Amino acid sequence: MVPPAMPPHADLPHANLPHADPGRLLELIVRLSYRYSDEGFTLTSGRHSNYYVDLKKTTLHPEGAWLCGRLLFERLRGRGVLAVGGLTLGADPLVSAVAVASHLGGEPMQAIIVRKAAKGHGTGRWVEGPATPPLAVAVLDDVATTGKSTVEAAGRLREAGFDVVAALCVVDRGEGGREALAAEGLTLEALFTMDDILAHQRQKP
Numbered sequence: 001m002v003p004p005a006m007p008p009h010a011d012l013p014h015a016n017l018p019h020a021d022p023g024r025l026l027e028l029i030v031r032l033s034y035r036y037s038d039e040g041f042t043l044t045s046g047r048h049s050n051y052y053v054d055l056k057k058t059t060l061h062p063e064g065a066w067l068c069g070r071l072l073f074e075r076l077r078g079r080g081v082l083a084v085g086g087l088t089l090g091a092d093p094l095v096s097a098v099a100v101a102s103h104l105g106g107e108p109m110q111a112i113i114v115r116k117a118a119k120g121h122g123t124g125r126w127v128e129g130p131a132t133p134p135l136a137v138a139v140l141d142d143v144a145t146t147g148k149s150t151v152e153a154a155g156r157l158r159e160a161g162f163d164v165v166a167a168l169c170v171v172d173r174g175e176g177g178r179e180a181l182a183a184e185g186l187t188l189e190a191l192f193t194m195d196d197i198l199a200h201q202r203q204k205p
Contacts, residue, residue: 020074025067053197059170068170068191080165083112091113113128137163139153167181
């Protein structure tokens with residue numbers, strides 16, 4: 001049995017965390033992650049699009065990681081969520097950032113990484129991390145297009161015995177992800193939509 005996460009140290013100012021401004025995160029996403037091309041891009045889903053959001057350039061940025069972690073944690077706090085998990089690689093920075101923000105915020109949530117293939121040695125596990133079933137888990141993703149990655153992660157977590165109670169992403173491209181998650185009994189929540197990003201991009205001088 002893995003012991004529960006330790007409470008935040010009494011000296012940490014978890015009651016007075018710096019304000020996380022969604023507008024600042026949107027600005028970083030547009031500056032660091034948004035790309036447009038007349039030739040277009042092939043997305044992970046296999047679809048073709050003239051715009052691409054490489055969100056890892058934001059989630060692996062020091063300020064971007066903090067903002068994502070804090071804003072996602074604020075969406076989850078008070079809802080009984082005890083862990084956050086998602087499919088590698090896009091969700092890896094997010095689950096770590098939320099775990100840190102949750103510790104500082106006084107409501108610890110453990111991080112879980114869901115593999116794309118079972119571990120080839122040792123335990124052969126699909127999921128990594130200290131959390132043990134049947135904890136309530138929120139599944140995270142950076143960009144939701146068709147929702148395939150989020151659905152896969154939710155399925156693996158449920159197979160491992162976790163109670164998947166929420167699904168969140170940073171950017172929802174609005175191309176079927178919400179409907180795919182609804183079919184799994186989950187409501188996809190997003191910090192931003194693609195329309196938010198395009199509107200902010202148009203406002204740039």
